[in-house]
Amino acid sequence: MAEKLLMEINDSVELYLYEGILKQNKIPYAVKRPNVRGYTRILLGESHAVPAEIYVNEEDLQRAREFTSVVRTEKRRDPAEKGTPAHRSRRLFAWTIVGMFLLMLLIWAIQSMLK
Numbered sequence: 001m002a003e004k005l006l007m008e009i010n011d012s013v014e015l016y017l018y019e020g021i022l023k024q025n026k027i028p029y030a031v032k033r034p035n036v037r038g039y040t041r042i043l044l045g046e047s048h049a050v051p052a053e054i055y056v057n058e059e060d061l062q063r064a065r066e067f068t069s070v071v072r073t074e075k076r077r078d079p080a081e082k083g084t085p086a087h088r089s090r091r092l093f094a095w096t097i098v099g100m101f102l103l104m105l106l107i108w109a110i111q112s113m114l115k
Helices: 012-024 038-044 058-076 085-114
Strands: 003-009 029-032 052-057
Touching: 003 012, 003 058, 012 029, 012 052, 012 058, 052 058
Parallel strands: none
Antiparallel strands: 003 052, 029 052
16 A cells, blocks of 8 residues: 655644544544654654654545545635634724724813813
C-alpha cells in the first residue's frame, strides 16, 4: 500500500484537529515531520513539532479528503465576511463606539450652551 500526502500543516492545533477527524472516521494515517530532527524534536516534543505532513493510504485518500474538506473550507472563509456572526458583532461594536462618541459630543454641547 502506497502512502499519499493528504496535507501539510503548520499549526499544532490544526494538526490535532485533523488527527481527531481521521481517528474518528477510522482512517489510518501517519504524521511525518520532515524538517524536524534530532535535538529539535527532543526539545519541542513530538506533539509540538510543526510543520508536519499527514499521509494516508492511497485507497483512503478520497475519504480522508471528504472528511477534512469541511475544516479546510471553514479555514478559508473570511471571518469578517458580510452576514457572519463575527461581522455582525464587529459592526455592532463599531456603532456602539460611534453612538457613545455622539452622546458625549451632545452632552458637551448642552453643557456649553447652559454656561
